[in-house]
Amino acid sequence: MNKVRTRFAPSPTGFMHIGNLRTALYCYLYAKKNKGAFILRIEDTDQERQVENAVETIYKTMQLAGMQHDEGPDVGGDFGPYVQSERKEVYARYAKELVAKGHAYYCFCTKERLDTLMDSDTGNRRYDKHCLHLTKEEIAENLAAGIPYVIRQNVPLDGTTTFSDLVYGDITVDNKELQDNVLLKSDGLPTYNFANVVDDHLMAISHVFRGMEYLSSTPNYNLLYQAFGWQLPQYIHLPHIMRDKQHKLSKRDGDANFEDFLNKGFLPDAILNYVSLLGWNPKNDREKFTLDELVEHFDIAGISKSPAIFDEVKLRWLNSLYIKELPFATFQSQASTYYNSVTVPLEPTLLGQLLQSRISAFSDIPATLQFIDRFDAYDLELFEHSGSKSSKELAKSILPTVIAATEKVESWNNELLFETFVKVGEQFSLKNKQLLWIIRIAITGHASTPGGATEICVLLGKELTLKRLKASLERL
Secondary structure (H helix, E strand, O other): OOOOOOOOOOOOOOEEEEHHHHHHHHHHHHHHHHHOOOEEEEEEOHHHHHHOOHHHHHHHHHHHOOOOOEEEOOEOOOOOOOEHHHHHHHHHHHHHHHHHOOEEEEEEEEEEEEHHOOOOOOOOOOOOOOHHHOOOOHHHHHHHHOOOEEEEEOOOOEEEEEEOOOOOEEEEEEEHHHOOOOOOOOOEEEEEHHHHHHHHOOOOOOHHHHHHHHHHHHHHHHHHHHHHHHOOOOOEEEEEEOOOOOOOOOOOOOOEEEEHHHHHHHHHHHHHHHOOOOEEEEEOOOOOOOHHHHHHHHHHEEEEOOOEEHHHHHHHHHHHHHHHOOOOOHHHHHHHHHEEEHHHHHHHHHHHHHHHOOOHHHHHHHOOOHHHHHHOOHHHHHHHHHOOEEEEHHHHHHHHHHHHHHHOOOOHHHHHHHHHHHHHHHHOOOHHHHHHHHHHHHHHHOOOOOHHHHHHHHOOOOOHHHHHHHHHHOOO
C-alpha cells in the first residue's frame, strides 16, 4: 500500500466554517492513524472572493485546533508550491496537454452567447460544444488576435462513468448528464475542479475527504484522471452538517464558524471533539475524546451517510466538561477578562471556584454575574416559589431574624453561615430549602445564581450581604 497522504485545501474566503473544520479534522485523523502525511494547500484561484488575512486565519485555526500539517505553504515540503496561485504555469501546461489529446478544447464564446444557452430539460445553462468544432486554423487565428478564451473539458456524450466512494459505495453517472466544465479561465487561472485534480495527483494524495456536495463533480474529475492516465485517489465524501432538518450550515449564510465559537468562550478542544461527532460514530456510547484519542479511534467505517444536525446545546454540554477539567489557574486566566463585566469588587479566587463547575462557556459569565450589579429593581414575585413553598409574606416575617443572626456571625465562611441559617429555620419550623430560597432572592434578586445562598453571602461579603438583606426587607 502506498503511503497515506491526505490534504486539507481551504479557500481564503473568510473564517473557518464548521464544515471545513470537520473536513480538516478527518483528513488529519486518518493521516495520523495510518502513519501518513497531512498536507495543507491554499486554493486561492477564485481571486474575487478572497478575504484579506483569511490565510492567516487558516493558519491560526489549524494551530489552535492542534492539527499540525506536515507540508504546506508555511512549512514547505517536497511537492510545493502549496498555494495554487503560484502554480499557474503548471495548470496551463496540463490544460494544453489535454487539448492536444482531444480531452479539452479552446472556447472563445462570449458571455452574451453563453447566457443564451439553456438546457431544455433542466432549465440550467448547458454548454453546447460549439467551439469543439473550430478548425485548427480558426483557433490559431483567434489566439493570434488575442480573443479571450477558456479551456473546456471535452466530456463524452455517450457511455457512463462509475466511481467508488468509501462512504457511499459505487456511483454511476451517464456522461450525457455531465457538463463540459471550464478547466482554465480567461485570466489563466484554473477552476477549482481542475486545480484539485492536477494538484492531488502531483502531490500524491491518496485519500480525498470532502463534502458530499462534490459527489456530482467526481465523474468529471475521474474523466480527467483517465485522460491523463493517472491513478484515482480513494474518495471519502462526508454528509452535510445541518442547522436544522431543512437547512445546511452555510458560511455564506453566516452560520457557525470556528472563530465565532472561540469568541463565545468555547474551548478549541471541545469544539474539535464535538465536530468530530458530526457525521462520525465511534461505535460506542463514548462522546468525549482528546485529539490523540480521536486519532486512535477514528475509522472511515464510522462515517455516516445521513446528515448531521449541529446542536449547540450538545456542544455547550461537552464544553462544560472541558471547562470543569481545566487547571484552576488556566480557568482563571481565561475567565478573568469576563470578570470585568461587574463593577462591584469581588474576591477572584472565590468567584472562580463558584463559576468553574457551573458555566458551559466563558461568555456565560457576564449574564451569570448580573445579580451583582443589577439588584435594586428585582421582581418581588420571585419570593413566591411553589417548589420551596416560599412567599413574600413568609420572607417579610423571617428576614428580621435572618438579619439579626447574620449580624452576629463573626467568622464569615460557608459552614458557619449555613449553621446560622439552619438555626433560624428551626425557629420558624422551616425546611432548609424554604429559608435558603428566601435568603438567595433577598441578596441577589435572581432565581439562578452561581452557587447557593451561603456561597453567595461569602462572595458578596458581610457588609454587602447585610445591606441587601435590609434593602429587600424594606421593599417587602
